[in-house]
Amino acid sequence: MPQTILIIDDDKDIRNLIEVYLVNEGLNTLKAENAIEALRLLEYHDIDLIILDIMMPEMDGIEACMKIRMERNMPIIMLSAKSEDMDKIQGLASGADDYLTKPFNPLELMARVKSQLRRHNKYNDSKSIELNNNRIEIDELVIHLDTRQVFVQEKEVHLTPKQFDILAVLANNRGIVFSIQKIYEMVWREDFSRSDNTVMVHITNIRNKIEYDSKNPIYIKTVWGVGYKI
Structure with a gap:
């Protein structure tokens, strides 16, 4: 069954661009133009990975990521127009698994999406790290x-x-x-x-x-x- 990716970005063109590449990889997509809408979608859909823009109105990606992390463990890839190290650190500190600076190469984003999905699937199968006790x-x-x-x-x-x-x-x-x-x-x-x-x-x-x-x-x-x- 195809995995589902939630795209959260207030830029419609970026949402649609990412969707085209994800669909070409055989993945399902859901789209949200802001974090409030995204949080509602998470209540009703099984999401395997989130692509989350940082700079959004009402609730930014940092706050949204922290709210998502309170209950869910799917991979989160953050997108940001800011490239400074502190912005990357802040994104990772809020719970993101990866960080990509805009403008980005869609093929690089797809590579990161597939990499995060592989790792997450391994974790769920309890195969990613050899552990001896429960x-x-x-x-x-x-x-x-x-x-x-x-x-x-x-x-x-x-x-x-x-x-x-x-x-x-x-x-x-x-x-x-x-x-x-x-x-x-x-x-x-x-x-x-x-x-x-x-x-x-x-x-x-x-x-x-x-x-x-x-x-x-x-x-x-x-x-x-x-x-x-x-």
């Missing part, structure tokens, strides 16, 4: 690998798919130091670029959610010059 307990941190839930002091913490996979890799290999490159290659399943700070951004976001004091973490430790460990 439950990991580290002090007051509890990770349920089968249901992909995380609890701190018995209170559930909501992580994005990438955040969960990074935490699972570290927790299932407690005491072992993983380099940024190793983490990236295990979770993203692609070659690492040394200029890419994606892993660092995700580690920061995980700490903000599971640590009592993210500046003095007790779970995810930094081994300076080497990488991270639990």
Whole structure:
């Protein structure tokens, strides 16, 4: 059954352009001209991936992404006319899985869509990362690998798919130091670029959610010059 992609952009021409390329790839599409409409569509349709513009009226893509991430874990690719690193970091921090700057090459967007769908399908099939147990307990941190839930002091913490996979890799290999490159290659399943700070951004976001004091973490430790460990 074809997978369904939700396109959220206030520019009708961009929505239609993306739709043409997705349909040519054999994918179904739904379109929304703003985040409010998109959130309504999510209530009534099964969506496999979201393409989300950042600059929109009423509710921007950052806020929309955060709202979506409160309940759903499908991949989100953000589009933005801004190319600065801080804008990319803000997009990833809100829960996006990938980020593409406008104007973009539609073929590159299609490649990223297919890559995200492959990874997400692997995660759902519990094949993306080899994990040995269904439950990991580290002090007051509890990770349920089968249901992909995380609890701190018995209170559930909501992580994005990438955040969960990074935490699972570290927790299932407690005491072992993983380099940024190793983490990236295990979770993203692609070659690492040394200029890419994606892993660092995700580690920061995980700490903000599971640590009592993210500046003095007790779970995810930094081994300076080497990488991270639990």
